[in-house]
Amino acid sequence: MVEIEIDGKKVEVQEGSMVMDAANKLGTYIPHFCYHKKLSIAANCRMCLVEVEKAPKPLPACATPVTPGMIVRSSSDKAVKAQKAVMEFLLINHPLDCPICDQGGECQLQDLAVGYGGTTSRYEEEKRVVFHKDVGPLVSMEEMSRCIHCTRCVRFGQEIAGVMELGMLNRGEHSEITSFVGKTVDSELSGNMIDLCPVGALTSKPFRYSARTWELSRRKSVSAHDGLGSNLIVQVKNNKVMRVVPLENEEINECWISDKDRFSYEALNSAERLTKPMIKQGGQWQETDWQTALEYVAHGLRNVKHEHGADAIAAVAAPSATLEELSLLQRVVRGLGSDNVDFRLRQSDFALNSSIKPWLGASIAKFAQLKNVFVIGSFLRKDHPLLAARLRQSVKMGAKLSVLNATDDDLLIKLANNAVVAPSLWTAFLAEVAVAIAAKKEISKPAGLDTVQVSATAEAIATSLLTGKAGVFLGNTASYHPEASKLHALAQWIAENTDADFGYLTEAANTVGGYLANAIPANNAKPVFTEAKKAYIVLHAEPMLDSAHPVQAKAALDQADMVVVMSPFKHGAEYADVLLPVSPFTETAGTFVNCEGRAQSFHGVVKPLGDTRPAWKVLRVLGNLLGLENFDFETAEAVRDTVLGGTDLTAQLNNLAKLLPSLGGSAGSGLERVADVGIYSTDAVVRRAESLQRTADARAPQAWISVAQAGKLGVVDGDMVRLSKTGSMLVPVGIDKSLPENVVRIAAGHMLTTSLDGMFGAINLERA
Numbered sequence: 001m002v003e004i005e006i007d008g009k010k011v012e013v014q015e016g017s018m019v020m021d022a023a024n025k026l027g028t029y030i031p032h033f034c035y036h037k038k039l040s041i042a043a044n045c046r047m048c049l050v051e052v053e054k055a056p057k058p059l060p061a062c063a064t065p066v067t068p069g070m071i072v073r074s075s076s077d078k079a080v081k082a083q084k085a086v087m088e089f090l091l092i093n094h095p096l097d098c099p100i101c102d103q104g105g106e107c108q109l110q111d112l113a114v115g116y117g118g119t120t121s122r123y124e125e126e127k128r129v130v131f132h133k134d135v136g137p138l139v140s141m142e143e144m145s146r147c148i149h150c151t152r153c154v155r156f157g158q159e160i161a162g163v164m165e166l167g168m169l170n171r172g173e174h175s176e177i178t179s180f181v182g183k184t185v186d187s188e189l190s191g192n193m194i195d196l197c198p199v200g201a202l203t204s205k206p207f208r209y210s211a212r213t214w215e216l217s218r219r220k221s222v223s224a225h226d227g228l229g230s231n232l233i234v235q236v237k238n239n240k241v242m243r244v245v246p247l248e249n250e251e252i253n254e255c256w257i258s259d260k261d262r263f264s265y266e267a268l269n270s271a272e273r274l275t276k277p278m279i280k281q282g283g284q285w286q287e288t289d290w291q292t293a294l295e296y297v298a299h300g301l302r303n304v305k306h307e308h309g310a311d312a313i314a315a316v317a318a319p320s321a322t323l324e325e326l327s328l329l330q331r332v333v334r335g336l337g338s339d340n341v342d343f344r345l346r347q348s349d350f351a352l353n354s355s356i357k358p359w360l361g362a363s364i365a366k367f368a369q370l371k372n373v374f375v376i377g378s379f380l381r382k383d384h385p386l387l388a389a390r391l392r393q394s395v396k397m398g399a400k401l402s403v404l405n406a407t408d409d410d411l412l413i414k415l416a417n418n419a420v421v422a423p424s425l426w427t428a429f430l431a432e433v434a435v436a437i438a439a440k441k442e443i444s445k446p447a448g449l450d451t452v453q454v455s456a457t458a459e460a461i462a463t464s465l466l467t468g469k470a471g472v473f474l475g476n477t478a479s480y481h482p483e484a485s486k487l488h489a490l491a492q493w494i495a496e497n498t499d500a501d502f503g504y505l506t507e508a509a510n511t512v513g514g515y516l517a518n519a520i521p522a523n524n525a526k527p528v529f530t531e532a533k534k535a536y537i538v539l540h541a542e543p544m545l546d547s548a549h550p551v552q553a554k555a556a557l558d559q560a561d562m563v564v565v566m567s568p569f570k571h572g573a574e575y576a577d578v579l580l581p582v583s584p585f586t587e588t589a590g591t592f593v594n595c596e597g598r599a600q601s602f603h604g605v606v607k608p609l610g611d612t613r614p615a616w617k618v619l620r621v622l623g624n625l626l627g628l629e630n631f632d633f634e635t636a637e638a639v640r641d642t643v644l645g646g647t648d649l650t651a652q653l654n655n656l657a658k659l660l661p662s663l664g665g666s667a668g669s670g671l672e673r674v675a676d677v678g679i680y681s682t683d684a685v686v687r688r689a690e691s692l693q694r695t696a697d698a699r700a701p702q703a704w705i706s707v708a709q710a711g712k713l714g715v716v717d718g719d720m721v722r723l724s725k726t727g728s729m730l731v732p733v734g735i736d737k738s739l740p741e742n743v744v745r746i747a748a749g750h751m752l753t754t755s756l757d758g759m760f761g762a763i764n765l766e767r768a
Helices: 019-026 077-092 108-116 152-161 192-196 259-269 290-308 323-335 364-369 385-396 423-441 456-466 476-480 484-496 511-516 550-559 615-625 636-644 707-713
Strands: 002-006 009-013 049-052 071-073 139-141 166-169 176-179 217-222 231-237 240-246 278-281 284-287 313-317 372-376 400-405 417-420 470-474 501-504 535-539 562-567 578-581 590-593 599-602 672-674 703-705 720-725 727-735 743-745 760-762 764-767
Touching: 002 019, 009 019, 019 071, 049 077, 077 108, 152 166, 152 192, 152 385, 192 240, 217 599, 240 259, 278 290, 290 313, 290 535, 290 562, 290 578, 290 615, 313 323, 323 511, 323 535, 323 590, 323 615, 323 636, 364 385, 372 423, 372 456, 372 484, 385 400, 400 423, 400 456, 417 456, 423 456, 423 484, 423 672, 456 470, 470 484, 476 484, 484 501, 511 590, 535 550, 590 636, 599 636, 615 636, 703 707, 707 727, 707 764
Parallel strands: 002 071, 313 535, 372 400, 372 470, 400 417, 470 501, 535 562, 562 578, 672 743, 703 727
Antiparallel strands: 002 009, 049 071, 166 176, 217 231, 231 240, 278 284, 278 578, 590 599, 672 760, 703 743, 720 727, 720 764
C-alpha cells in the first residue's frame, strides 16, 4: 500500500493506483470527462489536471500513478487555472445548443462549465460542424458536433461489449467519432454508450425529444427479461414510462444493462395493450367488467371439473411471471384438484422433474472470478449479454472459457476450447470429457462409457477443468434439449470430479422463482401440450411462441372448451374464450428470483393502464370466487413471504440429481434442427418493442445450413427452401461455414417459424 496526501487528507491505496483512485477513496471530486472506473485510461480530455508537489506543471489525475509521500492539490490556484484552460478549449467548438439538447440537465460538460467555464468566449471564428451518422434504431448520432472526443464509447465497445463498432477518424480539429463505413451499431449492449457519453453527442433514439430530464420521476425496478435480474431506474412522466437506465449494483449488473432491458419499455405503451376484460360470445368479442369476466371464468372451470374431472384443467405461465403470480396460479390449479401447472414451456425432457431446483450454483461475483469455465449448450452472448460481458473480462484477466454448442457464433471472447457438434452428439462429447477426466485422475470412468474414444478437444477441456477454480454451466439450449437429463448427469459428474462449481445459466427473469413457487407438476411431468386438456389458464405466455412445440400447443388450445388468457397484450383471440388484462412488471408489485438465487422485490412504477389489474390480485379474487382456501392475501408481500419464508434461498435450491451418467441415443443419419430464440423474441414485452424489432438481431429467421449441405442441395445464399417438421414453411437459406454438416439452424420464438414443431430432432429441407 502507498500513502499519499490529497488536499491535506492522507489516504492509503494499492501500489500502481492512479491519483484519481485515491481521490475517489477519499470522496474528493476531481472534474473529468474521459475517465470511467470500468474503462481503460485514455487521459485525453485533460480536465482532471491537478497540482502535484515538485512536478513542474499540472498532471492528469486519471493517468498519474501514486508514489509514496506524494502531495496532491486538486483545487489549488494552479490546478483550477489549468482546469479552466482545458474547459475553454473544450468549449471552443462546442455548439451553443443547450436549450434544445436532449442531454441538457444531465450533461457533465454543462455541469462543469458552470464551475470552470468563462462567462464569454475569446473564440470568434466559425465553429466546426460534424456530419451526423445513422447507426441504427437505438443510438442517435444526430449531433456529433457536440462530441468532445473522450472516446468512452470507443473504449466501451472494445473492452466491455467486445466489438469495436465506433472509432475515431482523422486528427486535430478534424477528429470525429464514427462507425465503420455504412455499418450500424449492433451490439446487444450498445445503449450503455448513451449513458457513458458526457455530452449530448450520443442519445437514445426512441426517447429523443419526448421529455426533459427534470420532468421525469425516477423509480427503482428489476429487469423482467433475463436470468440476471439487472437493477433498473425507470423514468416516468404523466404515468407513462419514458426511459429505462441502469441502477448501479456491483454484485449483479455493475453499471450496465442490455439493450433488451433498456428499450423494451416501448411495448408498455403499444397499441397492442389489452385494457378491458373481454369475453367471446357467439364468436364475437365483447368488452365486459371484471366481476362478470371472473364469474364467467370460475363458472367455466367448475363446469369442466364437473364434466371431465379436475385433471382436465391445466395452467401454463411464462417464466417471466412474478413469484407471487406463479404461486397463486399453482394454488388455483391445485385447489381445483389438478396437478397440471408448468412454466417450463420450452423444455422437452422432464426426467429430472422434481429432483432439482436449478440455479447458477454460485454468486454472480464468484462466477466472474472462475479461472476455467465450461459452458454447455448456450447462445451465450444473446441469451445472457451481461454474464457474457463478465466472462469477457475474466478471460482478459487470464481465465479460460471452453464451449460446447451446435453453432460457432462469435461470442467476442477468446475461447480456449470450442466444440461445435450436432445436438444429438452432445451427450457423446460430454462422455468423452468425463472419460478424459477419469483417465487423468486415474479413477474409474462412469459405467457404460467403456467404448468411448476421447477427441483432442475433449481432452483439452478436461485438462482445463482439472487446473482448478473451475465451473461447469448448462445454458438455455441444454435445458431445452430432448436429452437434458442425460446432459445434466454427465455435466454433474464432470463438475463433481473436477471440484468445479455446477449450475445453470437460467433462462428467464423468474425461472428460479418458478421452482420455489412450486409452479411445476409434482409427478409425471411431460411437455406441456402433449396431452390436450379441456380448460387452460394461460398467464403472460404466448404458447405458439414460448413453447417447444407450437403446432401441438395450437392444436391443444383449439380443441379446449375453455381458454383463459391473462396478458397485458391482445393475443390468442383465435383460441381464447376470455381475455383478462393483467399488468406487466412496471404496473405491479412482485418478486423475481435471479440466477444466483437472489430474491429482488419491486413495486409498480406507473398505475395500471385502463382496467388492467395486477395478475396476483386477479388470481386471488378467482381463488375466492372458486371458494378455495388460503386466498385472503392483502398485499404482494404477504404472498411472497408465504413462498420464501425468511430462510436463505440458496439452501432451498439444488443442482444435484441422483441420475447416473449414461450415453444418449445415437445420431440419426438425416438433418437435425437446432433452434436459438432470438434475443428480441424472448417474451411478450420484448416482441412488441418497436425499436428493438428494427435491429439487426430481430431480422426475420433464415434457415442456416453448412457449406457441405448447400453443395448437396445446389443452393446459394438467399435461395428459398422448404423446411418441414410436422408443419412446413418456405424460408430463405443462409450458408454458415461453421455449422456441422447435418445441422439446420432456424430460430424459434418467431411467428414465421410456428409451423415447425420441436426445437430439436429430425427436420426435412428441400429446394423450393
